[in-house]
Amino acid sequence: MSSVLEVRHLSKRFAGSRKTPAKEVLADVSFQVGEGEFVTLIGPSGSGKTTLFRMIGGLELPTEGDISIDGANAVGTRGHIAYMPQQASLMPWLTVSANIELSLTIAGIGKREARALARDWLARVGLEATAHQYPDVLSGGMQQRVSFLRALLSPQKLMCLDEPFSALDALTRQHMQAWLLSLWESNRRSVLFVTHSIEEALLLSDRILVLSAAPASIIREVRVPFPRPRSEALWGDAEFIRLKQELYDMLRPDPTL
Amino acid sequence: MGSKRARLLPPLIVTAAFLLLWQAAVWLFGTDAYILPSPSAIAKQAYDSAPQLAHHMWGTLRITLIGFGAGALLGFLIAALLHVIPWVKSGFYPLLVLSQNVPIMAIGPLLVLWFGFGMLPRVILIALVTFFPVAVAMMTGLSKSDGRLFEYMRMIGASPSRLFWRLELPGAMPHLFSGLKIAASYSVISAIYAEAIGSDSGLGYFILIAQHGFETVKVFAAIAVIVLLSLALFGVIALAERLFVRGGSPRGKEGSRS
Numbered sequence: 001m002s003s004v005l006e007v008r009h010l011s012k013r014f015a016g017s018r019k020t021p022a023k024e025v026l027a028d029v030s031f032q033v034g035e036g037e038f039v040t041l042i043g044p045s046g047s048g049k050t051t052l053f054r055m056i057g058g059l060e061l062p063t064e065g066d067i068s069i070d071g072a073n074a075v076g077t078r079g080h081i082a083y084m085p086q087q088a089s090l091m092p093w094l095t096v097s098a099n100i101e102l103s104l105t106i107a108g109i110g111k112r113e114a115r116a117l118a119r120d121w122l123a124r125v126g127l128e129a130t131a132h133q134y135p136d137v138l139s140g141g142m143q144q145r146v147s148f149l150r151a152l153l154s155p156q157k158l159m160c161l162d163e164p165f166s167a168l169d170a171l172t173r174q175h176m177q178a179w180l181l182s183l184w185e186s187n188r189r190s191v192l193f194v195t196h197s198i199e200e201a202l203l204l205s206d207r208i209l210v211l212s213a214a215p216a217s218i219i220r221e222v223r224v225p226f227p228r229p230r231s232e233a234l235w236g237d238a239e240f241i242r243l244k245q246e247l248y249d250m251l252r253p254d255p256t257l
Numbered sequence: 258m259g260s261k262r263a264r265l266l267p268p269l270i271v272t273a274a275f276l277l278l279w280q281a282a283v284w285l286f287g288t289d290a291y292i293l294p295s296p297s298a299i300a301k302q303a304y305d306s307a308p309q310l311a312h313h314m315w316g317t318l319r320i321t322l323i324g325f326g327a328g329a330l331l332g333f334l335i336a337a338l339l340h341v342i343p344w345v346k347s348g349f350y351p352l353l354v355l356s357q358n359v360p361i362m363a364i365g366p367l368l369v370l371w372f373g374f375g376m377l378p379r380v381i382l383i384a385l386v387t388f389f390p391v392a393v394a395m396m397t398g399l400s401k402s403d404g405r406l407f408e409y410m411r412m413i414g415a416s417p418s419r420l421f422w423r424l425e426l427p428g429a430m431p432h433l434f435s436g437l438k439i440a441a442s443y444s445v446i447s448a449i450y451a452e453a454i455g456s457d458s459g460l461g462y463f464i465l466i467a468q469h470g471f472e473t474v475k476v477f478a479a480i481a482v483i484v485l486l487s488l489a490l491f492g493v494i495a496l497a498e499r500l501f502v503r504g505g506s507p508r509g510k511e512g513s514r515s
């Protein structure tokens with residue numbers, strides 16, 4: 001399997017200033033994401049997951065190590081990823097459809113094709129009624145659907161999703177997981193996903209990488225064994241519950257601290 | 258539509274009450290018309306001098322629009338330039354502020370001296386006064402774009418020009434329009450001033466002549482026309498704002514007392 005993202009011996013250290021001490025955020029992180037693979041990073045808050053995304057996106061330079069996307073060196077270069085941030089981040093002055101079109105044209109798709117794609121897919125996922133509405137009339141869940149659709153339709157090979165559901169209430173979050181799962185399973189893309197929710201990670205991923213507290217390194221890799229297509233029924237599965245407990249124990253803060 | 262009428266009512270009542278009070282005071286104290294004419298006398302004068310006033314109003318309107326247009330465009334370009342090239346901002350911003358500290362009373366006659374009695378010195382004067390609020394408001398708007406949207410756009414690889422046209426500029430539109438509204442009021446006032454120092458037409462010139470003849474009623478009639486002109490310009494800009502600033506921006510985002 002060829003890998004879409006390859007991260008090799010990545011380290012990141014923020015130089016300190018007079019007020020803040022230097023901080024080592026990532027220490028020797030290596031992993032890869034295969035073609036059509038869903039990989040989840042899970043780790044304590046502040047362990048450097050967003051920083052890792054910013055390096056993959058080219059906004060931040062690693063102190064050491066390499067990143068390659070689709071075989072090409074991607075350190076410090078932008079535009080190689082589709083991105084779904086924690087908050088929907090839709091332009092309030094553009095309609096839902098125009099928001100999707102904007103991201104697609106930035107990714108290099110022609111205007112007309114972008115419009116056709118946006119309209120077609122909004123209809124396909126039952127959001128055609130929102131196409132001409134402005135984002136602020138949409139619920140948080142709806143906004144995140146649009147945000148996900150926008151990333152899914154972007155032509156880049158790698159999708160990076162940074163805690164996309166953490167701002168949603170529990171019920172909406174479950175609906176969104178099921179929705180994303182079905183959409184992704186019928187349109188496989190390479191995904192790097194960040195979450196704090198163990199259930200979410202187990203439900204969605206092919207592999208889970210567990211990060212330690214800062215300076216973060218990968219302390220475990222869990223291959224999620226459940227066959228696809230999956231459904232929320234997994235939540236009651238005995239193996240699911242066992243893995244959940246195992247991950248939970250791994251992420252428990254060190255009692256000696 | 259009912260709510261619109263309800264919004265128009267308070268200012269109308271206040272204005273009417275003010276005019277009535279004025280009328281009553283003039284009548285009660287028997288004030289001479291050359292000191293303070295009554296609103297009814299002003300209205301009658303305005304009616305009698307309507308052709309003259311209309312002629313001068315067109316002159317004023319013309320240079321106001323040209324000067325305002327030039328100033329707004331200049332302000333827009335300066336803001337964009339200063340925003341896009343940071344070192345230009347640090348270098349030129351103090352100069353911009355300084356330009357507003359030169360009294361127009363000093364610069365006005367100089368402009369006439371340099372550029373003659375044509376339209377040019379008047380347009381330059383108006384533009385000089387109006388570009389500033391537009392530039393400052395727009396620069397504030399440009400530098401205040403939403404951090405999350407900015408991060409998102411950079412993550413998906415938006416180029417600096419895309420960032421400007423698709424994020425920073427649309428985000429700055431509400432600021433730009435506040436600047437334009439202030440500039441609109443300034444432009445009318447500075448047009449009047451410019452006409453008083455180097456022109457043979459326009460409401461400023463009309464006022465000057467009326468003052469020399471102690472025709473205070475005529476001065477007030479001209480003031481009334483100027484006020485209406487300012488209101489109209491303001492209204493046109495507010496209308497443009499409603500048309501161009503779409504989606505989300507004002508509605509419900511900021512808190513409101515009512």
Ligand SMILES: Nc1ncnc2c1ncn2[C@@H]1O[C@H](COP(=O)(O)OP(=O)(O)OP(=O)(O)O)[C@@H](O)[C@H]1O
Nearest residue numbers: 014023025043044045046047048049050051052214
């Ligand atoms: N530009 C910066 N300069 C200095 N320190 C930084 C900078 N950016 C991030 N950090 C620090 O790096 C650490 C990791 O931050 P990061 O946002 O990557 O964590 P995270 O894993 O995404 O956390 P969370 O799960 O809460 O989102 C934090 O302690 C943060 O203070």
Ligand SMILES: [Mg+2]
Nearest residue numbers: 049050051162
């Ligand atoms: Mg984060």
